[in-house]
Each structure stands twice: as structure tokens, then as C-alpha cells.
Amino acid sequence: MALRRPPPPPHQDNGRRDCDSKKKRKEADIYQALSSEPVDVAALRRMAISEGGLLMDEIRCRVWPKLLNVNTEDLPPPPGEELREDNKDYQQVLLDVRRSLRRFPPGMPDEQREGLQEELIDSILQVLQRNPQLHYYQGYHDIVVTFLLVVGERLATALVEKLSTHHLRDFMDPTMDNTKHILNYLMPIIDQVNPELHDFMQRAEVGTIFALSWLITWFGHVLSDFRHVVRLYDFFLACHPLMPIYFAAVIPQDLPYETLISRAGDLFVQFPPSELAREAAQQQAERTAASTFKDFELASAQQRPDTVLRQRFRERLRAEERAKLLLATKPRTNRFVKLAVMGLTVALGAAALAVVKSALEWAPKFELQIFP
Numbered sequence: 001m002a003l004r005r006p007p008p009p010p011h012q013d014n015g016r017r018d019c020d021s022k023k024k025r026k027e028a029d030i031y032q033a034l035s036s037e038p039v040d041v042a043a044l045r046r047m048a049i050s051e052g053g054l055l056m057d058e059i060r061c062r063v064w065p066k067l068l069n070v071n072t073e074d075l076p077p078p079p080g081e082e083l084r085e086d087n088k089d090y091q092q093v094l095l096d097v098r099r100s101l102r103r104f105p106p107g108m109p110d111e112q113r114e115g116l117q118e119e120l121i122d123s124i125l126q127v128l129q130r131n132p133q134l135h136y137y138q139g140y141h142d143i144v145v146t147f148l149l150v151v152g153e154r155l156a157t158a159l160v161e162k163l164s165t166h167h168l169r170d171f172m173d174p175t176m177d178n179t180k181h182i183l184n185y186l187m188p189i190i191d192q193v194n195p196e197l198h199d200f201m202q203r204a205e206v207g208t209i210f211a212l213s214w215l216i217t218w219f220g221h222v223l224s225d226f227r228h229v230v231r232l233y234d235f236f237l238a239c240h241p242l243m244p245i246y247f248a249a250v251i252p253q254d255l256p257y258e259t260l261i262s263r264a265g266d267l268f269v270q271f272p273p274s275e276l277a278r279e280a281a282q283q284q285a286e287r288t289a290a291s292t293f294k295d296f297e298l299a300s301a302q303q304r305p306d307t308v309l310r311q312r313f314r315e316r317l318r319a320e321e322r323a324k325l326l327l328a329t330k331p332r333t334n335r336f337v338k339l340a341v342m343g344l345t346v347a348l349g350a351a352a353l354a355v356v357k358s359a360l361e362w363a364p365k366f367e368l369q370i371f372p
Contacts, residue, residue, distance in 0.1 A: 023055060030059055034066070041066055045238040049265065051258050053234030060230065061151045067237045068162045075154045076130065076161070079122045083129065089136045093124050096141045103145045105226065119153040120145050127161045134164055134172040142217035143168070146229055167241040171216050181280065182245060183208040183215065188279040189249040192271050197252060211248045218244055228257055235261050242273050 026047065033043035044063050047054060054060050065072050084090050097117050104113045124144050128134055143163070147156035170178035186208045191198040213221050218236055223229050236243055247264040273280075 023052065026050075026052065027055060027059070030054065030063065034062055039066055048234040048238035049261070051262075053231045057150045057230070060234070061155070064147075064151065064159055064233075064237060065155065068159055068166075070155075070158050070162050072155065072158075075158050076126060078154070079126050083122060083125050087125055087129070089128055090121075090125065092138070093121055093136065093141065096138055097121050097124075100141055100145060102224075103142060103220070104149070116145075116148060120148055123148060123153055123157045123160065126157050127164055130161065131165060134169075135174055137171055137216060139213060139217045139221060140168075140172075142220040146218075146220050146226075146233060149226070150230060163237075167236070168216075170241075179212070179216065182242065183211060184280040185242060185245050185273065185276055186211055186249055188276045189246060189267060189271060190252075191279075193249065193267065194252070211245075214248050214251075215244050219247070231257060232261070235264075239265070240268060240273070243268060 030044065030047050033040035033047070036043075044066055048063065048067060054063050097120050100117070100120070101113070104116065120141060124136070124141060127144075128136055144156065144160050147159050150156075151159065164172055170182060173179075187198060187201070190201070218229075219232055220229050223232075232247070235247075243264060246267045247260065249267060250260050250263045
């Protein structure tokens with residue numbers, strides 16, 4: 001007679017039910033935002049940022065295009081046979097894709113994987129062909145393969161094309177000047193949250209090159225669990241182009257992913273790129289993708305401070321003496337409304353959600369200003 005598994009303790013069973021209930025509510029909220037007319041993109045951004053992200057690939061197939069403002073009814077045509085002929089990037093792309101075995105699910109049949117690798121090559125080459133101003137870089141395929149595995153070849157090509165001309169634009173310049181400029185934000189961010197670590201890294205002269213693969217692949221090259229990769233992509237697609245560098249700054253703390261994501265979002269609000277630019281580099285920033293995003297100032301300029309959210313945020317600062325000291329001399333005028341607009345309200349409760357609603361009512365055209 002087979003032994004029966006004992007039932008889980010009551011508290012574990014209740015916790016699992018609560019988790020399932022929360023996921024179902026979030027899934028319902030996502031589909032409600034998708035069915036709104038027009039689609040509630042602001043709500044989708046909040047869902048992508050908040051705990052658990054977009055939950056499943058089926059939802060990502062519908063939400064990622066909305067986050068990137070891609071029309072799924074007007075996708076690029078299937079590539080022709082001439083795509084690979086006399087293409088200057090073909091050989092390098094081929095080599096990189098052949099080395100990308102670990103980016104495919106373990107146990108996938110060779111025939112299926114090889115077919116996906118061919119689609120990956122075509123998707124990359126098609127984006128480059130349609131946008132001759134873009135230059136391929138090693139690591140680009142790590143981003144494209146993530147989209148390919150989630151949404152399929154044609155939609156992946158459209159999403160990656162939009163991403164390449166916005167969030168990834170600086171990495172696809174003829175030189176690495178703008179990429180180095182973005183990496184230069186890392187040390188000022190670390191200095192704000194952990195001066196001792198910053199000083200140690202400066203004395204050790206480690207530089208920032210260690211974070212290059214994190215940044216240019218959106219961590220796809222270094223994370224072994226695909227669930228973590230797509231969770232980060234949910235977060236990055238809904239945020240400012242510099243958010244990956246903020247996430248890189250919190251990794252040394254070795255915290256769980258959801259906590260890291262929340263902390264990276266908090267860092268962005270506390271120390272936006274506009275405040276770090278002087279420390280990050282001496283060069284002009286007009287050509288970078290980050291400079292076109294306006295740090296959400298276009299939206300927050302019309303917002304009203306909210307005393308409830310301010311009070312909740314101050315309570316969190318009292319619990320974190322270090323953060324309190326760091327922020328003591330920094331202006332707080334727009335932090336709360338930026339937090340609301342970004343949707344980083346996981347730890348702030350229902351009061352913050354009410355502020356988000358108020359913020360969106362005050363800035364109804366915010367979504368139209370996300371991408372130029």
C-alpha cells in the first residue's frame with residue numbers, strides 16, 4: 001500500500017492559499033488594465049514593477065508590447081533569404097548564437113533548439129538591417145533570445161527593434177563612449193548607499209568593467225534561472241533606461257530578487273540620474289537614451305505632495321538610520337510623487353495606491369511622454 005504524504009501544517013497551507021489568492025487578484029487586475037479603453041498602461045507598469053512582476057509568459061506576450069508601445073497588428077514581415085547575404089554582422093552573430101546553448105531551457109530537444117537559434121539569428125539581423133544606425137555588440141543576442149523564448153520570433157523582432165532604438169540605443173553606438181558614460185553612474189550610486197563599499201572599491205581600483213555584461217545584457221548573460229531573467233525584464237521594461245545600473249548597485253547586498261528590485265526602485269527615486277550626472281561624467285549627455293526620459297519630471301511637475309505618503313515614507317526612514325542620514329540634506333519635494341508615478345508602492349500600502357490614482361489623474365498624458 002502506497003504511503004500518503006502527510007498534509008502540510010495549517011500555517012503553511014494558509015500561506016499558500018494567501019499567495020495564490022494574491023496572484024489571482026493581480027492577474028485579474030492585469031487583464032482589467034488590458035481590457036480598458038484605452039489600455040491602462042500606467043497600471044500595467046505598476047504591475048510589472050510590483051512583487052512577482054507579470055506572473056507568466058502568457059501575460060508578458062500581451063503586456064510587453066504595451067510597455068514598449070508596439071502595435072502587434074503591424075509586425076515586421078518574415079525575413080527573406082537575402083537577409084544573411086553579404087551582411088557584415090552575420091559571422092559574428094552566428095558565432096555568438098552558437099555559443100548561447102545555456103540560454104535555452106535545459107532538456108530542450110536539439111532540433112527545437114537549433115530551430116530557435118536560426119530564428120534568433122534572423123531576428124537580430126532583421127533589426128540591424130532595418131536600422132543601419134545601430135551597431136551589433138556581443139551580448140545583444142542575450143537580450144534578443146529572452147524575447148524570442150517568451151513571445152516568438154516576429155513579435156520578438158518588433159519588441160527588440162523598439163528597445164534597440166530606445167533603452168539599448170547607447171550600447172549600439174559605433175563606440176563604447178556612451179556605454180562607459182552609463183557605467184560611470186554605478187560608483188556615485190554605491191557611494192550614496194554604502195560609502196564604505198565605495199571607498200573600498202575605489203582603493204582596490206576595480207573600476208566598473210565588472211558590471212558591463214550585467215548592463216548590456218540586462219543580466220541575461222549571468223543569471224542561470226530564466227524565471228529571474230524575465231522577472232527583471234518586467235521591471236526594466238516598465239522603468240527608466242538607467243534602472244539596470246541602479247539594480248547593479250544593489251546586487252552586492254546579496255538580497256532576494258524582489259527585495260533587490262524594490263531597493264533599486266527606491267534608489268532611483270532617492271538619487272535620480274539628473275542628480276548624479278555631474279559625478280558620473282564630465283561629458284555632455286544629450287545623446288544618451290537616459291537624457292530623453294526626463295527622469296519622470298514631466299509628470300511629477302504637475303503633482304501635488306501628499307501628506308499621507310510623506311508620513312509613511314518618513315516612518316520607513318526612521319527604521320533605517322543609515323538611509324535617514326543619507327537623505328537628510330537632499331530635497332524631498334518630488335520623491336513621493338515620483339514614487340507614485342513609477343508604481344513602486346509595494347511596501348507603502350493602500351494609502352500609496354490612492355496617491356498613485358491621484359497622480360495619474362493629475363498627469364493623464366504621462367504615458368505619451370515615455371518614448372519620444
